[in-house]
Amino acid sequence: MIPIPRMPGLLEGPTTQVGKPVSRVDGRLKVTGAARYAGEHAIPGLLHGYVVSSAIAKGRVTRIDTGKAMAVPGVVHILTHENRPDLAWLDRKWKDQDAPKGSPLRPLYDANVSHSLQPVALVVAESFEAARLAARLVEVAYEAEPHQTSLLMNRDITFTPGKDKGGFEPPPAPRGDADAALAAAEVSVDLEFTQAAEYHNPIEMHASTVEYHPDGSLTIHDKTQGVLNCQSWVCGVFNLPKSSVRVLSPFVGGAFGSGLRPQHQLFLAVLAALALKRSVRVELSRPQMFSFGHRPETWQRVALGASRDGTLTALVHEAVQESSQAENYVEIVVNWSGQQYRCDNVRLDYRLSRLDVHTPLDQRAPGAATGVPALEVAMDELAWKLGMDPIQLRLKNYAEADPNTGKPFSSKELRACFRQGAERFGWPDHLPPPRSMRDGRELVGWGMAAGVWDAMQNPASAKATLGANGKLSIATASSDIGTGTYTVLAQVAAEVLGLETADVAVEIGDSSLPQAPIQGGSWTVSSVGSAVKAACDQLAKRLHALARDAEGSPLAGVGSVRFADGHVVAQDDPSRRMPIQQVMRAAGLPVLEEKALSVPYALGRLRHTLGTHSAVFVEVRVDAELGTVRVTRVVSAIAAGRIINPKTAGSQILGAVVWGVGMALEEEAMTDHTLGRVMNHDLAEYHVPVSADIPDIDVVFVEEHDEVVNALGAKGVGEIGIVGVPAAISNAIFHATGVRVRDLPITVDKIRAGLAALP
Amino acid sequence: MTHPPQGPIPLTLAVNGRELALHVAPWTTLLDLLRLHLDLTGTKKGCDHGQCGACTVLVDGTRINACLALAVMQDGKSVTTIEGLSRGDELHPLQAAFIEHDAFQCGYCTPGQICSAVGMLAEGHAEGPDDIREQMSGNICRCGAYPNIVRAIGEVMGAGR
Numbered sequence: 001m002i003p004i005p006r007m008p009g010l011l012e013g014p015t016t017q018v019g020k021p022v023s024r025v026d027g028r029l030k031v032t033g034a035a036r037y038a039g040e041h042a043i044p045g046l047l048h049g050y051v052v053s054s055a056i057a058k059g060r061v062t063r064i065d066t067g068k069a070m071a072v073p074g075v076v077h078i079l080t081h082e083n084r085p086d087l088a089w090l091d092r093k094w095k096d097q098d099a100p101k102g103s104p105l106r107p108l109y110d111a112n113v114s115h116s117l118q119p120v121a122l123v124v125a126e127s128f129e130a131a132r133l134a135a136r137l138v139e140v141a142y143e144a145e146p147h148q149t150s151l152l153m154n155r156d157i158t159f160t161p162g163k164d165k166g167g168f169e170p171p172p173a174p175r176g177d178a179d180a181a182l183a184a185a186e187v188s189v190d191l192e193f194t195q196a197a198e199y200h201n202p203i204e205m206h207a208s209t210v211e212y213h214p215d216g217s218l219t220i221h222d223k224t225q226g227v228l229n230c231q232s233w234v235c236g237v238f239n240l241p242k243s244s245v246r247v248l249s250p251f252v253g254g255a256f257g258s259g260l261r262p263q264h265q266l267f268l269a270v271l272a273a274l275a276l277k278r279s280v281r282v283e284l285s286r287p288q289m290f291s292f293g294h295r296p297e298t299w300q301r302v303a304l305g306a307s308r309d310g311t312l313t314a315l316v317h318e319a320v321q322e323s324s325q326a327e328n329y330v331e332i333v334v335n336w337s338g339q340q341y342r343c344d345n346v347r348l349d350y351r352l353s354r355l356d357v358h359t360p361l362d363q364r365a366p367g368a369a370t371g372v373p374a375l376e377v378a379m380d381e382l383a384w385k386l387g388m389d390p391i392q393l394r395l396k397n398y399a400e401a402d403p404n405t406g407k408p409f410s411s412k413e414l415r416a417c418f419r420q421g422a423e424r425f426g427w428p429d430h431l432p433p434p435r436s437m438r439d440g441r442e443l444v445g446w447g448m449a450a451g452v453w454d455a456m457q458n459p460a461s462a463k464a465t466l467g468a469n470g471k472l473s474i475a476t477a478s479s480d481i482g483t484g485t486y487t488v489l490a491q492v493a494a495e496v497l498g499l500e501t502a503d504v505a506v507e508i509g510d511s512s513l514p515q516a517p518i519q520g521g522s523w524t525v526s527s528v529g530s531a532v533k534a535a536c537d538q539l540a541k542r543l544h545a546l547a548r549d550a551e552g553s554p555l556a557g558v559g560s561v562r563f564a565d566g567h568v569v570a571q572d573d574p575s576r577r578m579p580i581q582q583v584m585r586a587a588g589l590p591v592l593e594e595k596a597l598s599v600p601y602a603l604g605r606l607r608h609t610l611g612t613h614s615a616v617f618v619e620v621r622v623d624a625e626l627g628t629v630r631v632t633r634v635v636s637a638i639a640a641g642r643i644i645n646p647k648t649a650g651s652q653i654l655g656a657v658v659w660g661v662g663m664a665l666e667e668e669a670m671t672d673h674t675l676g677r678v679m680n681h682d683l684a685e686y687h688v689p690v691s692a693d694i695p696d697i698d699v700v701f702v703e704e705h706d707e708v709v710n711a712l713g714a715k716g717v718g719e720i721g722i723v724g725v726p727a728a729i730s731n732a733i734f735h736a737t738g739v740r741v742r743d744l745p746i747t748v749d750k751i752r753a754g755l756a757a758l759p
Numbered sequence: 760m761t762h763p764p765q766g767p768i769p770l771t772l773a774v775n776g777r778e779l780a781l782h783v784a785p786w787t788t789l790l791d792l793l794r795l796h797l798d799l800t801g802t803k804k805g806c807d808h809g810q811c812g813a814c815t816v817l818v819d820g821t822r823i824n825a826c827l828a829l830a831v832m833q834d835g836k837s838v839t840t841i842e843g844l845s846r847g848d849e850l851h852p853l854q855a856a857f858i859e860h861d862a863f864q865c866g867y868c869t870p871g872q873i874c875s876a877v878g879m880l881a882e883g884h885a886e887g888p889d890d891i892r893e894q895m896s897g898n899i900c901r902c903g904a905y906p907n908i909v910r911a912i913g914e915v916m917g918a919g920r
């Protein structure tokens with residue numbers, strides 16, 4: 001193959017700002033309560049909207065009586081499908097950037113109900129309390145139809161989706177004959193896995209504050225991961241020009257995917273504001289946070305065949321997930337299994353089953369957090385059957401190139417993750433047999449698993465403006481949902497222009513700023529960071545030219561410069577230097593501004609598979625009689641290219657490990673299939689990890705050098721941290737107890753049933 | 760349950776050291792009073808049902824969930840919110856420690872965590888990290904910053920001994 005040219009503009013080390021554990025630049029605003037989130041903007045005359053949610057899962061609204069509700073003092077208006085203003089009717093207009101194939105939900109559009117808790121009315125009142133009371137007094141009559149909400153009862157009624165969503169790839173064609181190889185394998189495992197639906201539940205509930213201006217234009221404070229996505233969606237649905245709609249989200253109280261698509265609180269707040277020509281806020285209640293978007297319930301089968309030396313000879317991975325009746329939500333669940341290990345006979349299959357639920361939605365490491373743990377538990381079970389160390393089994397089948405495509409990895413330091421993670425954890429050469437380590441009442445177990453996620457990039461733009469005071473501002477319509485975007489963008493900019501991070505102000509979360517993709521998929525640093533670098537590179541070029549041409553410049557005729565301590569410095573003679581501010585003064589320029597668009601390095605991406613990798617090691621302690629599980633130690637070794645900020649990146653991994661603990665042990669939306677409704681729709685009954693559930697977590701970033709992924713060499717860390725965790729916990733529980741639970745979450749009842757069934 | 764709301768009731772309250780004479784409807788929670796009437800939005804609403812701790816404030820020095828407290832029942836009391844912890848530009852040691860240890864991500868649970876930690880330290884029952892974990896478990900952090908929260912509080916607790 002012809003070698004490809006080196007990516008232009010690669011960031012070379014050693015770096016001064018990039019790689020530093022800088023504290024969050026927005027930290028002070030957050031710890032003092034000064035950061036304002038979507039539902040926190042005080043606007044004179046603001047009205048409050050409260051949503052009335054459907055009591056049935058499927059059918060029609062036959063009558064809505066608003067008499068009692070309207071009688072509550074302070075109630076201004078009640079919007080329903082019967083009195084709503086005109087709305088777009090083409091499906092296309094209702095599609096947002098993250099919409100899968102199908103017809104998006106149109107709240108209050110007609111009498112149809114397609115899922116439980118679907119909004120059927122919005123009460124608007126002068127006070128929040130009046131709206132809430134009146135919402136309860138709206139009387140809605142329904143004609144219910146039979147519904148289906150159980151995936152396991154509908155697991156055989158499936159279809160194979162196509163490329164139904166951006167970023168989704170259907171499974172690759174089979175290679176070899178996996179089923180025959182499985183039947184002929186010397187050693188094999190054939191396992192079924194089930195996993196409950198999970199809800200994102202960011203601690204900030206979804207809210208939108210719509211400021212209505214006298215000229216009919218709107219300023220919208222929305223909880224979203226993509227201000228531009230919401231802006232264009234609002235414009236499409238309400239037929240408004242972009243110039244009349246500005247969407248802001250400088251602070252987002254967590255999202256994890258819930259803010260990828262415009263949610264119905266945004267729609268309802270805009271609808272009410274336009275109908276009443278007043279400013280309106282709609283905030284969902286915690287139960288209503290279970291009314292849209294969730295990680296889909298999943299059924300999987302993983303079957304592995306191997307020869308006695310551990311060489312994989314067969315791999316089958318099948319998955320069935322739920323989607324809604326109207327949209328084909330898809331995520332990559334099984335493809336990873338063809339990529340993680342070398343194997344000649346592979347069959348991967350992915351199907352959907354339609355249920356009467358709202359459309360699922362990407363949730364932290366969508367698909368990978370579901371499919372990879374199933375594979376990694378199967379690998380563990382195979383290792384025990386073979387009598388082989390689980391790390392050795394993984395190394396034995398280590399994929400040097402991507403077996404799905406034959407392409408090399410742009411970089412893959414997974415071996416180093418295994419080595420360094422095992423060392424930090426104290427993983428033994430020979431794992432003691434299951435159920436052999438006891439400490440008082442508790443059975444102790446160790447488990448490990450590997451993880452993988454894609455290193456994606458999308459086109460993005462950024463503007464860099466240098467002021468006469470030597471301070472730099474960066475602007476881009478990206479977002480910071482807690483990931484550290486503000487901080488890492490400041491670091492990247494400071495690096496290029498030789499400034500301190502504190503000299504850079506970052507402005508994001510505003511639809512009037514240069515284009516940036518929705519924040520998701522771990523692609524923000526890669527996409528937006530690259531755009532910031534490109535804009536600053538352009539500034540640097542101009543400064544270089546201006547410095548060279550300045551009268552009496554010490555840099556006259558200097559062909560190559562670098563930037564340090566606020567100076568332009570000759571590359572090979574540090575004594576020839578000029579302060580940036582002086583360069584601008586000499587040129588008579590009070591400000592210097594550059595805007596850049598950065599696009600993925602297409603050739604490099606075409607020729608390689610790009611991903612992050614991880615190895616997770618876990619210790620659990622299980623009460624021998626009660627079956628309660630404590631996770632007592634976690635080591636997560638991550639290979640994700642260059643780490644821009646080990647502090648904020650470390651937090652991304654910590655948080656994702658916590659998510660992994662939730663998935664393994666706690667999180668479960670329990671549906672009453674008679675009602676077609678999630679029963680535990682609050683934070684008392686839907687359990688997420690609390691501090692007492694989480695031990696100290698040891699995060700190791702493994703050195704990884706990548707010259708293909710982007711000019712920063714950084715792959716992004718939002719998702720990779722969760723991927724291996726549920727499997728490592730599950731494997732550790734088996735090691736502690738001898739009990740395998742292949743139904744997530746692994747709750748006490750399941751462990752106790754397993755303990756009781758032990759020989 | 761369709762009683763029309765009663766009219767506003769007079770109420771005096773010291774909020775972050777400022778004496779306020781207010782008229783508040785009896786169904787207004789302390790949380791909504793702070794956020795919607797006084798524009799002190801540093802105190803967060805994460806559930807409105809006493810399940811998440813985002814609304815934690817200090818009333819007469821004791822940490823409580825402001826969403827479970829009716830405003831009119833706080834008559835004559837003194838409320839401290841996140842906005843009242845720092846002295847001018849000088850952060851409360853816990854606020855500084857939270858920044859230093861990156862004890863938050865999205866920052867939405869953070870005011871509640873910090874107020875809760877102030878209250879917990881005043882209670883004086885925590886000896887080490889395991890106690891902090893246990894006694895801070897009423898404050899959910901969905902971002903999962905727990906290990907850093909425990910470190911940040913531990914540092915301040917250690918310094919206070």
Ligand code: FES
Nearest residue numbers: 805807809812826
């Ligand atoms: S808002 Fe008060 S505990 Fe959640």
Ligand code: FES
Nearest residue numbers: 864868900901902
């Ligand atoms: S920092 Fe986001 S919920 Fe705690």
